[in-house]
Amino acid sequence: MSQSEEYLSPQDAPSPPPEAETVFSDRTALASRYAGWLRDAGVVRGLIGPREVDRLWERHILNSAVLGEVVEDGARVVDVGSGAGLPGIPLAIARPDLRVQLVEPLLRRVTFLNEVVADLALDNVEVFRGRAEEKDIATAVGGADVVTSRAVAPVGRLMGWSLPLASVGGHVKALKGSSAQEELVRDARELTRAGGSAGTVLEVGAAVLSQPTFVVDVERLR
Template sequence: MDSYKIRSAAHASGIRLDAEQSEQLAIYGDLLLAENKKYNLTRISGEEELVYEHFIDSCYGVAIAGRSGAAELLDLGSGAGFPGVPIKIFCPQLKLYLLEASRKKIAFLQLLAQKLALKEVFFLQGRAEEIGRREGREAYAWVTARAVAPLMVLAELALPLVRRGGYFWAFKGPAAGLELKEAEEIIARCGGVLLEEISYRLPPRGRERHILIFEKVEEAEDRFPRRVGIPQKRPLRKL
């Protein structure tokens, strides 16, 4: 991929990348396009979609709102690395934890970090339901998730991982408002409150995007997250 085109597209979207960051994203894109089928990572139609709907979408919120003062980030359900790895490239001093259930995708993320020469990147293979009840509970200052699950499921998986005073960023599409309404009860019971919503449209097609930023103000109730699979099968909707 052409690093200059990536940098130009980012700048046009209000994201300032230097030459090194642009080159890292170009290497990322080349590796993802080459290895996508092998690792069963994500659906990508071409370079333009990759630049705007993955790289720029991942970095936009940080470019606008900063990183909430956090020195570390846990990316939940990281998959092909979005949004965690682009955020790490944009904020190189950030300590990054990539949580992914698939061993194959963890292998790709390890290869990616090696190719990009990223420092302080850690790989967690497992389920959020398990980690959120053990060593990861209330452990992270900042948690992100993108294209993982509806918010009423995602909040139960993510908020127990966030320490009190920390933040959870949920990357969402046009249904963000409806998802937020459905998830009000589980958000409250897991100790979160909506702090801010960042709304924007991705060029060139104007795709609607939202980042819902939650602050963790109280500890999650002890019963959350429930055991593996239960949040998806029996989501706790607002009554």
């Protein structure tokens, strides 16, 4: 029995909410299969907390996918510290025009990501094992149009890792909490030191989420 068969069956996949079709359109079934992975293998392997199962769609999958509202057509996107594939996999499902590269240092998470990408046949997704600051990762994925992440680190430290992976004129668009603006102000000196702009906070997903997703958007200037 393959691991996808072991962890997934039709009854295991959480039913998508009506909002999912607005975001994923004809790929909603694919997003639902990913939800099944998170609910089962994701919990068993410690990538998703058991308490998160009942809010997988709102808090994790849709929350990640709506990043696509502020990503240009055909962009190459690097997801730093991808973990269980958030936000990269929902983004890749919702936006098959994008090329999404998942960067994750931990082997057990990389194994999970590779299994999910294969099971969902996501030909626009690649998985890389390593840390954003490592030379090999910079060589493999550097020069990206967009670098993203979700709940990885405070803004200042995050930009030190992420901005070098973006092209000059490219952007870091990181999912953050409601204190995003305060983080930009607090870490302004670190953003400048890393070669970034002062940054702005964008709100996405207002049409499908009970609370919008906040995105810190910083351009690489040099």
